[in-house]
Amino acid sequence: MLDRETAWRIFASEFNRSDLIERGEEKQAPHYLITPTGARCNRVFVVGVITESENIGRENDLWRARVADPTGTFTIYAGQYQSEAGIFISKAEIPSFVAVIGKARTYERGDGEIQRSIRPEELNTVDEYTRDLWILDTARKTLERIDSMRIGIKARIESEKLAEYLQSQKITRELSHGISRALKHYSEIEECLKRLEEEVYRAVRTILSEEEMTALRGEAIEEVIEPKEYVANVMEMLDTGNGVHYSDLTEAVSQAKITPETLETIIKELMSEGRCYEPTIGVLRIV
Amino acid sequence: MGDRYAPHVAEIRMALGDKVGESVILEDLEKLVKYRVPLEEAKRSIIKKYGGTGSVRKSLSELTPNDRMLEITVKILSVSKRDVDVRGVKRRILSGILGDGTGQVPFIAWREFDLKKNDVVGIKGAYVRLWQSQLQVNLGDRCEITKDVGEIPEIDAEILPTRLADVKAHMSNLCVVGVVLEARREVVSMKDGDGERTIIDGVLADESGKLRFTSWIEDERITPRKTLRIENVYVKPFRGVPTINISEEASISLHEEEITPIDGALHCSISELLKRDGALDVIVEGNVVSVRSGSGLIRRCPDCSRVIQNNTCRVHGKVAPVTDMRVKSVIDDGTGSIMLVLSSELTETLWGHTLREAEEMASKRAPDSVERDIRESLTGKRITARGNMNNGEYGASLVAESVSFVKRDVREEAIKLLKERGVHENA
Numbered sequence: 001m002l003d004r005e006t007a008w009r010i011f012a013s014e015f016n017r018s019d020l021i022e023r024g025e026e027k028q029a030p031h032y033l034i035t036p037t038g039a040r041c042n043r044v045f046v047v048g049v050i051t052e053s054e055n056i057g058r059e060n061d062l063w064r065a066r067v068a069d070p071t072g073t074f075t076i077y078a079g080q081y082q083s084e085a086g087i088f089i090s091k092a093e094i095p096s097f098v099a100v101i102g103k104a105r106t107y108e109r110g111d112g113e114i115q116r117s118i119r120p121e122e123l124n125t126v127d128e129y130t131r132d133l134w135i136l137d138t139a140r141k142t143l144e145r146i147d148s149m150r151i152g153i154k155a156r157i158e159s160e161k162l163a164e165y166l167q168s169q170k171i172t173r174e175l176s177h178g179i180s181r182a183l184k185h186y187s188e189i190e191e192c193l194k195r196l197e198e199e200v201y202r203a204v205r206t207i208l209s210e211e212e213m214t215a216l217r218g219e220a221i222e223e224v225i226e227p228k229e230y231v232a233n234v235m236e237m238l239d240t241g242n243g244v245h246y247s248d249l250t251e252a253v254s255q256a257k258i259t260p261e262t263l264e265t266i267i268k269e270l271m272s273e274g275r276c277y278e279p280t281i282g283v284l285r286i287v
Numbered sequence: 288m289g290d291r292y293a294p295h296v297a298e299i300r301m302a303l304g305d306k307v308g309e310s311v312i313l314e315d316l317e318k319l320v321k322y323r324v325p326l327e328e329a330k331r332s333i334i335k336k337y338g339g340t341g342s343v344r345k346s347l348s349e350l351t352p353n354d355r356m357l358e359i360t361v362k363i364l365s366v367s368k369r370d371v372d373v374r375g376v377k378r379r380i381l382s383g384i385l386g387d388g389t390g391q392v393p394f395i396a397w398r399e400f401d402l403k404k405n406d407v408v409g410i411k412g413a414y415v416r417l418w419q420s421q422l423q424v425n426l427g428d429r430c431e432i433t434k435d436v437g438e439i440p441e442i443d444a445e446i447l448p449t450r451l452a453d454v455k456a457h458m459s460n461l462c463v464v465g466v467v468l469e470a471r472r473e474v475v476s477m478k479d480g481d482g483e484r485t486i487i488d489g490v491l492a493d494e495s496g497k498l499r500f501t502s503w504i505e506d507e508r509i510t511p512r513k514t515l516r517i518e519n520v521y522v523k524p525f526r527g528v529p530t531i532n533i534s535e536e537a538s539i540s541l542h543e544e545e546i547t548p549i550d551g552a553l554h555c556s557i558s559e560l561l562k563r564d565g566a567l568d569v570i571v572e573g574n575v576v577s578v579r580s581g582s583g584l585i586r587r588c589p590d591c592s593r594v595i596q597n598n599t600c601r602v603h604g605k606v607a608p609v610t611d612m613r614v615k616s617v618i619d620d621g622t623g624s625i626m627l628v629l630s631s632e633l634t635e636t637l638w639g640h641t642l643r644e645a646e647e648m649a650s651k652r653a654p655d656s657v658e659r660d661i662r663e664s665l666t667g668k669r670i671t672a673r674g675n676m677n678n679g680e681y682g683a684s685l686v687a688e689s690v691s692f693v694k695r696d697v698r699e700e701a702i703k704l705l706k707e708r709g710v711h712e713n714a
Binding site for chain 2: 141208209
């Protein structure tokens with residue numbers, strides 16, 4: 001039995017930045033779009049808001065719809081062989097939440113510009129909750145790919161051997177292959193990943209209300225009002241009986257925007273106050 | 288030109304013990320290569336031509352599926368006798384596990400060689416093949432076995448148990464270690480009027496997963512909460528899921544070290560699950576990406592439960608059909624996809640309508656309206672399913688025992704994700 005192509009979770013902004021196409025040698029070989037985070041996708045799964053629909057066909061029906069996620073818009077085309085999808089688009093309420101399962105398609109215009117679209121296999125009306133779950137799922141998977149790409153960049157290994165190395169770093173075979181291709185193809189990749197990462201966070205924040213965002217910011221600020229007490233608390237929390245490694249502590253408090261320099265000053269203070277000590281070099285314990 | 292072949296010529300000379308001159312070998316080799324005989328085959332045929340055995344000494348970790356004329360020094364970790372039918376002739380064969388310091392491999396001996404457990408032997412002329420995607424050393428008629436191997440290398444005597452997650456259908460001579468979770472004794476009558484016999488059906492678990500087992504022998508240690516080490520078991524699929532079989536050939540012992548069996552069902556990604564031949568009690572989460580035709584109302588044969596068309600069963604002919612309801616769907620979690628089959632009861636759970644309501648709907652509206660309604664209520668939705676997975680020739684499928692829509696606090700998870708990445712205070 002032939003393996004079914006996995007449906008990749010990709011935000012519109014990443015999808016629309018993709019211009020690396022991989023075609024198999026044989027006639028019927030599937031066609032893949034490799035995104036800047038190394039997703040090598042033939043099939044995608046998207047949940048968004050349908051914002052526009054139009055029949056742009058001349059003799060035959062060709063329905064076009066736009067489906068927006070928090071980062072951008074997917075274009076969907078349903079032609080005469082996707083008549084069920086065409087009917088769905090023609091009747092869809094605008095705006096409403098829709099789920100799209102379909103094939104990633106590309107089309108090269110006369111001027112060399114690549115247009116990306118989805119040819120739907122399944123379309124369905126869903127609720128806001130399903131959309132929010134999709135944002136979370138897609139965010140986690142995109143961040144995972146971004147992190148994996150960065151491992152690939154850091155490795156500085158030639159592309160033939162990179163896929164093998166990435167697999168040794170517990171990255172799946174499929175993604176490792178996609179990453180080695182993406183790294184070779186996309187230019188200014190680090191800036192691109194940074195922008196994509198920011199877009200992921202913005203997308204996740206859309207799930208939260210204004211009050212929740214304010215509360216979240218407030219909570220974060222409150223935490224560092226008393227940096228010394230905060231560090232002492234973290235030290236106590238991390239200590240499971242054998243003390244805390246300095247490096248672990250540095251990492252833990254970096255999330256509260258405490259720099260290694262500030263941390264060093266705070267620890268010196270805590271030591272001089274007799275509140276913590278260093279049983280072995282690099283290990284700290286609270287008294 | 289000769290330089291290219293120099294290492295191969297040297298190898299051939301070594302195998303022949305310097306009996307034949309370099310130039311003769313080179314000439315033969317070049318001729319064979321010119322005829323596009325693969326190099327390995329060419330080497331073998333030259334060695335054979337000049338009377339060499341051409342055996343290759345290897346350690347078990349170096350074996351590859353096409354090794355021929357193999358020379359190994361190994362310890363017999365387990366061995367058992369079996370009578371088989373080879374092309375109509377009854378033959379007694381041996382099977383078991385060989386080990387050396389580098390690994391362990393199952394073996395099969397096509398003659399009743401004098402091999403006992405814990406013997407350390409030298410074997411010449413063995414060959415390797417893939418049997419059920421597992422390497423297997425074969426000892427054929429021409430194989431030579433010597434018990435006097437001189438200095439015995441340090442050989443790891445323990446058989447390494449196979450993790451339950453790695454157990455594949457049709458494996459044999461396997462050793463497993465696990466905790467008995469369930470054990471039910473049942474008296475069955477034997478096929479050929481051989482009287483009655485007690486068999487034990489149950490579930491064994493380790494930290495990687497759970498599997499069903501059937502013991503054809505009575506052993507009081509096979510009882511819940513006991514941790515057992517069972518050597519020399521074989522695996523057969525039962526309803527598509529690998530099942531461990533414990534026969535007279537197996538040896539059971541209580542396992543000293545404590546192991547922590549997985550608690551409840553195994554949560555795993557679909558891609559992880561697809562690596563297995565089958566699995567008992569797993570939970571997967573994914574989106575419904577397709578509701579297949581053949582979902583909704585179906586008719587079954589009253590005798591065999593096969594799905595039938597036009598009230599005709601392909602085995603039982605014209606029958607009075609039984610109406611049933613099901614969902615055949617594909618779920619995908621972004622790592623892979625798997626077929627998910629829901630019974631009438633679980634269809635009702637997800638879809639929210641009973642079989643009776645479905646029948647009403649079908650009679651009032653179009654006959655395929657039930658399937659369409661199910662498709663509209665499920666496609667795109669995220670669901671969790673728990674059940675047994677089988678991975679056979681028709682692809683992988685999960686037969687669900689329970690299923691539900693995912694219900695999680697998305698806000699809480701959004702906050703958690705932002706905190707994990709340390710970006711929660713940015714606007």
